Amino acid sequence: MDPWSESEGKRAHDPIFQCFSQNQNPRQPVENCCKERSVDAVVARSERCTCFWVSGPIIVGAGPSGLAVAACLKEKGIGSLILERSNCIASLWQLKTYDRLSLHLPRKFCELPLMPFPADYPIYPSKQQFVAYLESYAARFGISPMYNRTVVHAEYDEQLLLWRVSTRTSGTMGEEVQYVSGWLIVATGENAEAVQPDIDGLQEFPGTVMHTSAYKSGSAFAGKRVLVVGCGNSGMEVCLDLCNHNAEPHIVVRDAVHILPREMLGHSTFGLSMWMLKWLPVHVVDRILLCIARAILGDTARLGLKRPASGPLELKSLSGKTPVLDVGTFAKIKSGDIKVRPAIRRISGRDVEFADGQLEGFDAIVLATGYKSNVPFWLKDRELFSEKDGLPRKAFPNGWKGENGLYSVGFTRRGLMGTSVDARRIAYDIEQQWKAKGTLPDVFL
Numbered sequence: 001m002d003p004w005s006e007s008e009g010k011r012a013h014d015p016i017f018q019c020f021s022q023n024q025n026p027r028q029p030v031e032n033c034c035k036e037r038s039v040d041a042v043v044a045r046s047e048r049c050t051c052f053w054v055s056g057p058i059i060v061g062a063g064p065s066g067l068a069v070a071a072c073l074k075e076k077g078i079g080s081l082i083l084e085r086s087n088c089i090a091s092l093w094q095l096k097t098y099d100r101l102s103l104h105l106p107r108k109f110c111e112l113p114l115m116p117f118p119a120d121y122p123i124y125p126s127k128q129q130f131v132a133y134l135e136s137y138a139a140r141f142g143i144s145p146m147y148n149r150t151v152v153h154a155e156y157d158e159q160l161l162l163w164r165v166s167t168r169t170s171g172t173m174g175e176e177v178q179y180v181s182g183w184l185i186v187a188t189g190e191n192a193e194a195v196q197p198d199i200d201g202l203q204e205f206p207g208t209v210m211h212t213s214a215y216k217s218g219s220a221f222a223g224k225r226v227l228v229v230g231c232g233n234s235g236m237e238v239c240l241d242l243c244n245h246n247a248e249p250h251i252v253v254r255d256a257v258h259i260l261p262r263e264m265l266g267h268s269t270f271g272l273s274m275w276m277l278k279w280l281p282v283h284v285v286d287r288i289l290l291c292i293a294r295a296i297l298g299d300t301a302r303l304g305l306k307r308p309a310s311g312p313l314e315l316k317s318l319s320g321k322t323p324v325l326d327v328g329t330f331a332k333i334k335s336g337d338i339k340v341r342p343a344i345r346r347i348s349g350r351d352v353e354f355a356d357g358q359l360e361g362f363d364a365i366v367l368a369t370g371y372k373s374n375v376p377f378w379l380k381d382r383e384l385f386s387e388k389d390g391l392p393r394k395a396f397p398n399g400w401k402g403e404n405g406l407y408s409v410g411f412t413r414r415g416l417m418g419t420s421v422d423a424r425r426i427a428y429d430i431e432q433q434w435k436a437k438g439t440l441p442d443v444f445l
């Protein structure tokens with residue numbers, strides 16, 4: 001039996017759709033927000049929740065990945081509905097990043113599909129420029145997400161052959177609104193939730209404790225001794241920012257880390273690596289990168305920053321761990337303006353005891369301990385995503401598609417380049433399904 005007519009048939013007997021027949025015109029959009037977005041929706045109201053049927057795909061998350069896939073779908077004439085928990089697009093960039101942030105990678109590696117950056121943008125656009133680009137991207141493709149809609153549960157309904165996506169108004173326990181669709185595209189990002197480390201005594205620390213997602217600028221820390229926990233790109237850059245605002249930063253470096261200059265031989269290190277990888281195997285490129293890095297930075301291990309046994313690119317592909325692209329922090333470590341500390345043993349009052357037995361007092365602690373996916377908390381699917389880390393089980397380029405119309409975009413550990421690849425593939429795949437059905441959803445703008 002044609003799966004479409006089967007699902008139509010099952011829907012007719014499902015209680016959530018029964019009230020559609022009581023409607024004069026069950027396909028008439030009933031909520032302004034849906035109407036404005038031309039999403040073909042029908043609604044059922046019960047005592048428990050309100051339910052909409054969305055004829056195009058549902059996308060969860062309005063970050064760069066959600067916008068990219070919505071734009072690629074739109075280009076093919078397929079409308080979609082984006083559900084976003086915050087009150088703006090790109091909430092990670094707008095609400096959870098520090099003021100001095102610029103793209104870590106050159107702009108040509110960060111463009112979303114179908115629209116280049118403005119020609120007058122610098123090689124590394126600032127976060128404000130990146131957000132402006134995303135705003136005009138959304139405007140150009142007529143993308144208007146539904147804001148303040150946190151997806152709390154999504155599950156494939158084997159009876160209806162549709163995804164049921166339950167949302168609540170963000171920050172409330174208010175009424176549940178459910179959306180159902182044949183496609184669910186997960187775009188909630190690898191950085192959905194801040195990772196809070198379990199450090200003995202941290203809860204009782206009397207000074208300021210904040211995650212980097214809440215850190216804006218070092219201006220609040222002038223003259224203060226600040227301990228930055230974690231030495232990824234964010235931790236290193238926050239230290240530099242603190243230095244520039246006359247604070248006294250110390251950085252905790254627990255694990256081995258690769259630091260590479262952001263530019264080498266007049267080119268971006270990332271671009272140079274991509275170019276070399278066209279001709280040379282990974283381990284050779286790694287050797288070259290490390291030789292040049294040593295010539296420019298010197299021996300980082302002497303300053304407490306040991307390098308991992310695997311090279312930077314090999315490590316990235318094995319574990320997803322990104323090398324630090326240095327934007328000036330290392331010079332401050334060399335000059336002694338930033339002090340490197342080993343792992344924390346425990347915290348007692350304002351005093352922090354380190355693994356080498358040293359004890360030092362601090363005024364504030366900034367946790368640069370990274371982020372994690374939140375997919376396992378709301379998506380009831382065991383196939384595409386791993387419950388352990390909330391990332392696709394299959395590595396890039398095979399982790400974008402699951403069963404029953406489930407997709408993932410932006411979980412490739414390859415930044416915005418990976419997002420573009422996923423978004424194009426998903427749009428093509430969904431278009432093929434519409435074509436096979438001989439129609440497109442009537443959601444053109």
Ligand SMILES: Cc1cc2nc3c(=O)[nH]c(=O)nc-3n(C[C@H](O)[C@H](O)[C@H](O)COP(=O)(O)OP(=O)(O)OC[C@H]3O[C@@H](n4cnc5c(N)ncnc54)[C@H](O)[C@@H]3O)c2cc1C
Nearest residue numbers: 061063064065085091103104105150151188189410415416
């Ligand atoms: C500081 C920093 C700098 C980076 N710099 C670069 C760079 O230069 N180049 C590069 O290629 N990559 C970079 N990245 C990596 C990556 O490209 C970005 O994190 C990018 O924002 C990922 O886009 P995304 O849409 O996949 O995820 P996000 O930007 O995290 O967007 C996900 C969206 O989903 C929403 N959401 C989450 N859970 C729910 C839910 N349950 N219900 C509804 N909505 C939900 C969130 O509110 C958010 O708006 C950087 C990352 C960070 C943290």
